[in-house]
Amino acid sequence: MSLSAPAPGAALADWLAYLETLHPKAIDLGLDRIRAVAQRLALSLDCTKITVAGTNGKGSTCAMLESMLLAAGYKVGKYTSPHLLRFNERIRVNGEDASDEAIVAQFERIQSVLGQTTLTYFEMSTLAALLLFQASQLDVVVLEVGLGGRLDAVNLIDTDCAILTSVDLDHMQYLGDTREAIGLEKAHVFRAGKPAICADPVPPQSVIDHAAAIGADLWRVGVDFNYSGDRQQWAYGGRTQRRNALGYPALRGANQLLNASAALAALEALRDHLVVTQQDVRQGLLHVSLPGRMQILPGLPATILDVGHNPHAISALGQNLDSMGHYPHTYAVVGMLNDKDIEATLSRLAQRVDRWLCATLSGPRGTSAQELAAIVRRISGSRTPPDSFIAHSQEITRPTTAHKPGVRPAPRPAIAARDVQVSTFDSPEQAFAEARRLAGDNDRILVFGSFATVGPVLDVLRREGRDVLS
Incomplete structure (x- = not known):
């Protein structure tokens, strides 16, 4: 009413x-x-x-x-x-x-x-x-x-x-x-x-x-x-x-x-x-400035914010993460809406994350942390390597030759399944606080899955006086 x-x-x-x-x-x-x-x-x-x-x-x-x-x-x-x-x-x-x-x-x-x-x-x-x-x-x-x-x-x-x-x-x-x-x-x-x-x-x-x-x-x-x-x-x-x-x-x-x-x-x-x-x-x-799109914050540990929420976007995110070099551990703070293809989306990062911190998003479209965690546990044991991009897209890193549309990159080599840790939290803010507590200076924290996930974390950082909107 x-x-x-x-x-x-x-x-x-x-x-x-x-x-x-x-x-x-x-x-x-x-x-x-x-x-x-x-x-x-x-x-x-x-x-x-x-x-x-x-x-x-x-x-x-x-x-x-x-x-x-x-x-x-x-x-x-x-x-x-x-x-x-x-x-x-x-x-x-x-x-x-x-x-x-x-x-x-x-x-x-x-x-x-x-x-x-x-x-x-x-x-x-x-x-x-x-x-x-x-x-x-x-x-x-x-x-x-x-x-x-x-x-x-x-x-x-x-x-x-x-x-x-x-x-x-x-x-x-x-x-x-x-x-x-x-x-x-x-x-x-x-x-x-x-x-x-x-x-x-x-x-x-x-x-x-x-x-x-x-x-x-x-x-x-x-x-x-x-x-x-x-x-x-x-x-x-x-x-x-x-x-x-x-x-x-x-x-x-x-x-x-x-x-x-x-x-x-x-x-x-x-x-x-x-x-x-x-x-x-x-x-x-x-x-040009646009917060929340492969946004890498200054300081340690490396913190990446990305509002990507579908398989296509997360395939690109995975490719971007690969280009950053080696990090001992990657902590992923994730919250997603229930009208998204959650399993297909998260599977794109299954072999790139060491610890998942699943957050509940409120509202009628929100997914509970427990639901996300169940999906993560189901996909994390898979030995199927994530595509670096789905079939109708292509790698678009800084090219050395003229771009050739429609050419799919060579598949990533198979990566052995790893033990991953999964935990649940009532909000993205709580999940992010735990990720910061756990991560060492040489690790990285990834926050992704929705505007409703990245926004609250950005607000936390803004209230701390971090310059996160430029």
């Missing part, structure tokens, strides 16, 4: 609590409700719009686009989800999180025209972001799709350029249980006659077919754009533009060159609307 709408002048926290009860379902895909409310609000964005969809890599791609466009002097809005510490992280204007007051003002405006219509938390958040962008008179907005594409609230906007970062198995109860089905849902962010950037090296045929059917201008990695590099620098090559001698992005991880290439392909496709110089690109990639 819905709470009463907050009174005028209510705090943002009150509004967020209200939004959680406003609509009968937490996730209710469809554009009819939000479109009707947007029309009542006379919502219109008179600026360049870039939409970013995909299973993994969306947040990083959005962050790099924002950073490069800000370096070029544009007024930029960015909308992403979910958040790690504060709701305000979802809505950014000119490189700054929106204020409580600005967000509340938009919620009040939306509430005034709702009538009998109810919207989900995400739909209300999306409208608030779009209204704030409209009021800010921006040059360009970067919009991350929340779930899928076809029926996601962000797809309300007719984009000038769509990016599809990757297609893999996630949210299958909503999008389908094959890459073909999921790809088709995500490809619906494409628009007729507009550039559609596909950074999945081996995209489902449904993506290619849908782009052709609607007349989108499909740009495929390995066909229309690509990259090459060595240990010092890398280069982007597109249809008509080449950018050489680029420094590596500040974001760590094996997939970041692929994400950066997708962002640069979008900028190339929009070059008649947006002028971004080579220096803007260099500065943007140098200063």
Whole structure:
């Protein structure tokens, strides 16, 4: 049952609590409700719009686009989800999180025209972001799709350029249980006659077919754009533009060159609307920041934070961990939501972790620590080596030759099963505290599995005075 709408002048926290009860379902895909409310609000964005969809890599791609466009002097809005510490992280204007007051003002405006219509938390958040962008008179907005594409609230906007970062198995109860089905849902962010950037090296045929059917201008990695590099620098090559001698992005991880290439392909496709110089690109990639994505904290023991929560993301995480060198022991703090493929996800790290510290995540979608521990015990004795990447992806470490999409790396050699320790905790904070107590300076601590796992740990570190958000 819905709470009463907050009174005028209510705090943002009150509004967020209200939004959680406003609509009968937490996730209710469809554009009819939000479109009707947007029309009542006379919502219109008179600026360049870039939409970013995909299973993994969306947040990083959005962050790099924002950073490069800000370096070029544009007024930029960015909308992403979910958040790690504060709701305000979802809505950014000119490189700054929106204020409580600005967000509340938009919620009040939306509430005034709702009538009998109810919207989900995400739909209300999306409208608030779009209204704030409209009021800010921006040059360009970067919009991350929340779930899928076809029926996601962000797809309300007719984009000038769509990016599809990757297609893999996630949210299958909503999008389908094959890459073909999921790809088709995500490809619906494409628009007729507009550039559609596909950074999945081996995209489902449904993506290619849908782009052709609607007349989108499909740009495929390995066909229309690509990259090459060595240990010092890398280069982007597109249809008509080449950018050489680029420094590596500040974001760590094996997939970041692929994400950066997708962002640069979008900028190339929009070059008649947006002028971004080579220096803007260099500065943007140098200063981009996105907490919780292969984030390695300074100090000892090495501490890695990663919000990855599906097999595709954790395969990349495993590859990144391998590139860090040898550590005597790896302690993994993990918490996951129950709508994820937990066993397939955790199995990607089964041979890389010495001690698992399983944490309960609260809420209806949370998985108990005991359930996680049972899965860990089941997979930890397996002698099947984890794939360094699943079949339709590829290794994307700093390359020494031109990238070859679709080529699967050689399988990792079999690793003998090891005895691992598994323990359970009531929260990620408790699990992390125990990991810190156990780990020596030469060991490493990995925190992963969900925004709801990494966020609380980041908050612990922030309250200790650690610089964890830059």
